[in-house]
Structures are given as C-alpha cells and as structure tokens.
Amino acid sequence: MFEKLVNEIVDLIRHDELLIDFASYPLRGKDVHAIILLKSDEAVLSGVEIVENVLETFSVKSEFYNSDGEKAYKGTIAELWGDAYNVLICERTILNVLSFMSSVATKTHRLLQKVDGKVKIAATRKTIPFAGELQKIAIIHGGGDTHRLNLSDCAMIKDNHIKIYGSVSEAIRQVRKNMSFTKKIECEAETEEMVMEACEVGADIVMLDNFAPDEAFKTAKRIKEMYPNVVIEVSGGVDPDKVDEYNCDWIDVISLGKLTSEVRYTDFSLEIE
Numbered sequence: 001m002f003e004k005l006v007n008e009i010v011d012l013i014r015h016d017e018l019l020i021d022f023a024s025y026p027l028r029g030k031d032v033h034a035i036i037l038l039k040s041d042e043a044v045l046s047g048v049e050i051v052e053n054v055l056e057t058f059s060v061k062s063e064f065y066n067s068d069g070e071k072a073y074k075g076t077i078a079e080l081w082g083d084a085y086n087v088l089i090c091e092r093t094i095l096n097v098l099s100f101m102s103s104v105a106t107k108t109h110r111l112l113q114k115v116d117g118k119v120k121i122a123a124t125r126k127t128i129p130f131a132g133e134l135q136k137i138a139i140i141h142g143g144g145d146t147h148r149l150n151l152s153d154c155a156m157i158k159d160n161h162i163k164i165y166g167s168v169s170e171a172i173r174q175v176r177k178n179m180s181f182t183k184k185i186e187c188e189a190e191t192e193e194m195v196m197e198a199c200e201v202g203a204d205i206v207m208l209d210n211f212a213p214d215e216a217f218k219t220a221k222r223i224k225e226m227y228p229n230v231v232i233e234v235s236g237g238v239d240p241d242k243v244d245e246y247n248c249d250w251i252d253v254i255s256l257g258k259l260t261s262e263v264r265y266t267d268f269s270l271e272i273e
Contacts, residue, residue, distance in 0.1 A: 005133060006053045009093060013054070017089045027084035032272050034087055036064075036078040036098070039267035044109045045072050046141035047101035047134070051094045058086040069105070069141040080270075087272075095268045100131065101138040102266040107240070108142025108259060114244040119251055121243070122147045124235065126257035135260045147255055154205070155179055157187045168197040176202070186233070192219045199227045207255075210236035213245040220250035 048068045055062045060082030066072045080087055111121045122145035127135045136146045148154050157171045165171035168187060175185055186205035187198040192215075198206050206223065208216050211234060220232045233253040234246050246254050 002050050002053065002137070005050055005137075006057070009050065009054050009097060010057050013058075013090055013093050016093065021085070021089050024085045024088040027088070030084040031082070032084045032087055034080040034270055034272050035076045036080070036095070037269045037271060038072050038074055038077045039269055040074065042071060042073045042106075043102045043266045044105040044142050045070055045077070045098070045102050046105035046138040047097045048078075050101075050134075050137075051097055054094060054097075055080065055082070055090060058090055059083065060086050060090065069143070071109075077268075084272075087270075091270045095270060097134065098268050099265040100263060101134050101141070102268075103263050104135050104138035104260060105142035106266060107264075108139050108144040111240055111243050111256070111259070112143050115247045115254070118247055118249070120145045120253045121259075122233070122253050122255040123259050124255050124257045126261040128260065128263070132260070139259065144259070145253065145255075152183075154183060155185045157185065157203075159188060159190065159209075162188075162194075168194050169201045172198065172201040172203055186231075192222075195219055195223065199223060199230055203230065205231040205233060207233045207235050216246060216251060217248055220248070224250045 045066050046068050048064045048066070052062050052064065060080055062078055062080050064078040066077060108121060115121065123136060123139045124147055136149060139146050148156065155175045157175060162168055162171050165174055168189070172185060172187060179185060184204035186207060187203040188207045188209050189195040189198055190209050195206050195208065208219060211219065216234050223230055223232055231252045232250060233255055234251050235255040238246065238254055238256050240256060240258050243254055
C-alpha cells in the first residue's frame with residue numbers, strides 16, 4: 001500500500017545521499033540497533049506504514065509499537081535494526097515524514113474531540129505543494145474527512161465559477177450536463193439567497209462560506225427543513241480554537257484550511273543504542 005508515495009520518499013533519500021554520505025560511508029556493514037523517540041507529550045501517529053515500507057527498501061527492519069491512527073505517548077515508539085549506513089541516510093527523511101504527518105493527524109483528532117463526533121471535520125485543498133497526499137492520509141489517521149482528493153472527485157462550484165457562469169443556477173445547470181450520475185455537485189454560497197438558489201436547482205452539497213455561527217445555524221436549519229438530503233458544509237474563516245461554535249444538528253461538515261496549511265511539527269528523534 002502507498003507504493004507511489006514510498007517510491008517518491010525513497011527517491012528523496014537517494015537524492016539527499018546523492019553519490020555518497022561521506023560521514024556514514026566508513027560504517028557500511030556494521031549492524032546497529034536504533035530507537036525512534038516521540039519527544040512531544042503525546043501524538044496521534046501517522047506515517048508509520050509508509051516509513052516501515054521505506055525502511056524495508058533499505059533492508060532496515062522496523063518494529064513500531066503503535067499503528068497509524070493510534071495515540072502514542074512520550075518515549076520510545078519504534079525499534080530499528082540494520083546496516084548503520086542505511087539507517088543514517090534514512091534518518092532525517094523518515095523523521096520528517098512522521099513529524100509532518102503526525103502533526104496533521106493529531107490536530108485533526110483534537111478538533112474532532114471539540115465537536116463530540118456530531119459533525120465531520122474535513123480538510124480542504126489548502127495543502128502544502130508536493131505534500132498534499134501525505135496530508136490527506138494523515139487526515140484519515142486523525143479521524144477526519146479528506147474532502148476532495150482531486151478536481152474530478154466532485155464538482156466544486158466556487159465564487160469565480162459563478163461570476164463567469166453568471167449565476168448559481170446557470171453554473172449548476174451547465175456543470176450537471178457533463179457530470180456522471182456517480183458524482184456530486186457542491187456549490188459555495190456567500191449568502192442565504194445563494195444557498196437557497198443552489199438547493200432549488202439541485203446541488204448535492206452546499207458550502208456556507210464565511211458564515212458566522214448564528215447565521216450558519218439559522219441557514220442550515222432552514223435548508224434541512226426544506227431539503228433534508230442536502231449536505232451542509234461550513235467553511236471559510238473557521239477558527240480551529242472555536243470549531244465547537246459550529247457544532248449543531250443541522251451542520252454536517254466543517255472544513256478548515258488550517259488543518260493542512262499550518263503545520264507545527266510533532267517532535268521525533270532517532271538514537272543509536
């Protein structure tokens with residue numbers, strides 16, 4: 001699993017090594033035992049399976065004490081055995097992967113705790129370039145929703161589409177002409193009038209864009225009463241520290257760009273025993 005990502009990370013390590021790691025070259029053939037330490041107090045782990053497969057490519061055996069999506073606590077989380085040279089050239093890259101992905105998974109998990117499972121917490125397309133796939137996987141490990149993985153996953157009609165099409169109604173009508181029955185249409189709406197127009201024309205999902213909590217509650221309640229099958233997403237300007245303010249029975253999804261656009265690394269280190 002994740003073969004494409006594993007191969008890309010192996011390529012990164014080989015590029016980092018370039019011709020030779022001179023500091024580690026004399027250690028070739030020496031077997032070592034190493035541990036990976038979580039230095040933060042706790043974290044939801046992500047990147048474990050990917051790192052295991054990367055290490056296997058370099059003939060380094062690994063044993064992690066926790067799986068992806070599980071909470072780990074400060075201390076040893078894994079043991080490694082292998083050739084010293086291979087362990088050392090992999091060290092920084094595998095720690096970066098674990099740190100990066102676990103930070104996203106941990107943040108997602110913490111936000112889900114704030115809403116008590118009543119609403120989905122979702123990512124957006126505000127991912128870090130070249131690292132979006134890792135971030136989306138980490139969202140899953142944190143218990144969240146990936147949202148769209150690519151532009152063809154779902155037709156997302158945004159403000160600029162509406163400006164060019166001329167109206168919400170025309171945008172949905174034109175987009176639906178080319179859509180398969182297997183795909184959904186989501187429409188971004190900045191006002192209650194736009195929301196209702198989108199529902200009337202048959203949008204499957206409506207995004208309440210930059211709605212204050214009280215305004216979102218009122219609009220979402222009205223939609224659910226009239227169009228109970230429409231999925232309601234809240235996005236735009238949602239403060240992660242105040243995500244619980246949108247927690248109600250009528251809102252289905254809260255999506256936050258800050259899940260993936262702002263990353264505070266979880267701290268890991270590797271030590272030779």
